[in-house]
Amino acid sequence: MSELPSTARVVIIGGGAIGASSLYHLAKAGWTDCVLLEKNELTAGSTWHAAGNVPTFSSSWSIMNMQRYSASLYRDLGALVDYPMNYHVTGSVRLGHSKQRLQEFKRVVGMGRYQGMDLDILTPDEIRGRYPFLETHDLTGALYDPYDGDIDPAQLTQALAKGARDMGAKVIRFCPVTGVRRENEEWVITTPKGEIRCEYVVNAAGYYAREVGKMFGRDVPMMVMSHQYILFEEIPELAAWSKEVGHKLPLLRDVDSSYYLRQEKNGMNLGPYEKNCKAHWVTPDDPMPEDFSFQLFPDDLERLEWYLNDAVERVPILGTAGLSRMINGPIPYAPDGNPLIGPMPGVPNAFEACVFTFGICQAGGAGKVLAEWITEGQTEWDMWSCDPRRYTDYTDQDYCIAKGKEIYGHEYAMHFPKHYWPAGRDRKLSPIHDRIAALGAQFKPYNGWERAMWYARPGDDTSEEATQTWDREGPWARRIEEECLAVRDAAAILDLPGFSRYRLKGEGAREWLLGLITGKVPKPGRIGLAYFSDDKGRIVTEMSVMALEEDFFFLITAATAQWHDFEWLQTHMPKDAAFTLEDVTTNFSCQILSGPKSRDILAEVSDADLAKGWLTHQSAQIADRWCQLVRVSFAGELGWEIHTKVDDTAAIFDAVWAAGQKHGLKPFGMEALDSLRIEKGYRAWKGDLSTDYSILQGGLERFVDWSKPAFKGKAALEKEKQVGVSKRFVTLTVEAGDCDAPYMSTLWHDGAVVGETTSGNWGHRVGKSIALGMLRSDLAVPGTEIEVEIYGDRFKAVVQPDQPLWDPSNERLKA
Ligand SMILES: Cc1cc2nc3c(=O)[nH]c(=O)nc-3n(C[C@H](O)[C@H](O)[C@H](O)COP(=O)(O)OP(=O)(O)OC[C@H]3O[C@@H](n4cnc5c(N)ncnc54)[C@H](O)[C@@H]3O)c2cc1C
DSSP: OOOOOSEEEEEEEOOSHHHHHHHHHHHHTTOOOEEEEOSSSTTTTTGGGOOOBOOOOOSSHHHHHHHHHHHHHHHHHHHHHTOOOOEEEOOEEEEEOSHHHHHHHHHHHHHHHHTTOOOEEEOHHHHHHHOTTOOOTTOOEEEEETTOEEEOHHHHHHHHHHHHHHTTOEEEOSOOOOEEEEETTEEEEEETTEEEEEEEEEEOOGGGHHHHHHHTTOOOOOEEEEEEEEEEOOOHHHHHHHHHHTSOOOEEEETTTTEEEEEETTEEEEEEOOSSOOEESOSTTSOOOSOOTTOOOOOOGGGGHHHHHHHHHHSGGGGGSOEEEEEEEEEEEOTTSOOEEEEOTTOTTEEEEEOOSSHHHHHHHHHHHHHHHHHHSSOSSOOGGGOGGGOOTTOOHHHHHHHHHHHHHTTTOOOOTTOOOOTTOOSBOOTTHHHHHHTTEEEEEETTEEEEEEEOOTTOOOOSGGGOOSSSOSTTHHHHHHHHHHHHHSEEEEEOTTOEEEEEESTTHHHHHHHHBSSOOOOTTBEEEEEEEOTTSBEEEEEEEEEEETTEEEEEEOGGGHHHHHHHHHHTSOTTOSSEEEEOGGGEEEEEEESTTHHHHHHHHBOOOTTOOTTBEEEEEETTEEEEEEOOOTTSSSEEEEEEEGGGHHHHHHHHHHHHGGGTEEEOOHHHHHHHHHHTTOOOBTTTBSTTSBTTTTTOGGGOOTTSSOOTTHHHHHHHHHHOOSEEEEEEEEOOOSSOOOTTOEEEETTEEEEEEEEEEEETTTTEEEEEEEEEGGGOSTTOEEEEEETTEEEEEEEOOSSOSSSTTOTTTTO
């Protein structure tokens, strides 16, 4: 056994599939001075008892990327590191019971194709060709994934560890980490075998991640579920069939019934995600044991009975088999079911690679991503979906438990665009929450803040069932249209609590900002959009910069970006800065007042100079309270953002609301705002704006000031400008059917995929379906006709001039 070294560049805490893959990928990147510390044997956590399914399917682009990468790594890994292992690529059949499910499958087929995978849709007859023992009478079809399979999780972990060791990295077993401390800009990791100093540390402690997180003062947002699968004895009919055809059955997932069924030798393995699920270690009478290595929970067959019966009806030969064994193990869940991979929020040189619910199929990709975070400070694929900073301060244990159970019980659910999941709600309420609720607001949380999505009228169907559709139509459709038209024709007000806001003040603040953003810093009294690039020229984020004085700013960004963007700013601050940066998000609230009548309304209630032009701001009084009136409009009409102190928000809203009535003032929600902004070509955070694209690809060159001597990303962007961009941001009008283009719909031209959408919606002012996207540069010419694939069907689309579809010269905005 290796001795504990006194120093290492990176220490990884936890030797499951994820820790081992992180070590392997660090070593592969040349970082061989890395040590993995495991408190027991490798695989002692969730890994040893995992079923080992390796799907590529995901409706998330980034997760699909990780899983695709894993599957391709696992194919060669055994030979690569000389550690043969059981990896069966059996393919899988994912059953669909409804039209909506087939639409979901078709969308994933499109995404898969774009990632170089040939997924396929099967008719019920074709399914039986792949899976002869199946009842298909009630199916609408299936998705066939030829890359799906299963791997032995312990062998996978050992192979990754061997590969890492062979390259020079170290694995120390039976070495629990008991504490950490920061000393001279280094981490000191404490274990019973001694201390080890390191530059970087990774929490890869699986379901113990929360305990390890506490050592860093970090409350990891997670909880632990119990998850089971049942192994069945040999089924002679299956054995005979397998022998005859020479292969196993593809893995079956009945996602609408919520289980998978896999051939295991000549028996079966049934793994349900049951609605009547059970969390563990969440109550005082069920404390988390100090050590649960290689242990299981007691079997709980009763919980799985419904699923067992359903599976027997689906695959009747299962009914002939005896039950041989059950596995009931701990499985960690983050509140959205995605893992945490990336910087540990607020903790220097510490990273997370933990809370994986699908850690076997994601281990390969996750190790790659984690290693990139550490060695390069950025990742090849935009990994916001897994970034630990997507959660902030609202994720206490009650929240994590409620969300974890909701996700587990809906593991295979379809995520419809207008379905707002009900668990873990009301974490943060706007000061006028009750008022807008009374107006019919249908809420959805953004960074925990409840925001109105659309306003229902009495009699509108706001049931959960009504939201189970990918279609544009639904109870919301007329209401969203009315809200958009109110913005166009009169005025409407949108409550926007939780807008992230940082106060930047002090000598040198302007100069520092100038070197960080790509463009100009506005003069005092003005506000402007600023883009932040990484060293590769890619889009890190966008903020509104409101200049109050020469060296005094408010930086305003998306609610969900709160911790991410703050950290970006903080890590780029010089150590000896004479200026300060402070997150003041919770001190303020915001209303968006937009529409041609908004000036008349404000004139009645405020003392402001309403003749001040677009992109200005001013302090004003409404209802004898201070507010900041900011002359911008994400909705693309004459309008102001009304920034208020939290305690004054209700009084100010009341005054504006009362004055607005005779001008036809209506409330509007985030759904309408999304429609309005897309008509203006305004980009949305982590849809249109992500590190998957460079500033130049994103069509943001007008926000680049090349004359500045230096700014972050300048060298890369200059180089890209010389060579020319491979793809370019475009606005498309789409002759769509019932659905607008969702994120990552593929763009086609001459029978080839030539780009992808980054967002899509219906524009009520222009009366068209609109998509924003990235298109091969040679085709990004106004008037070019292409096609957009939306849920499997292709629709004609036309590239639009590089200007807003609505009010191209911004006359209404500047009125
Ligand atoms: C029944 C069941 C079936 C599953 N089936 C699948 C499947 O088919 N496909 C799939 O992709 N996923 C599956 N999973 C999920 C999968 O098991 C996990 O996502 C995966 O194993 C997580 O790996 P990990 O490395 O993150 O965590 P773990 O395997 O839990 O590893 C964490 C390690 O950290 C160690 N550790 C903890 N604290 C310390 C400390 N203080 N110091 C040092 N070491 C420490 C632990 O001992 C442990 O070895 C299944 C889970 C269950 C329960």
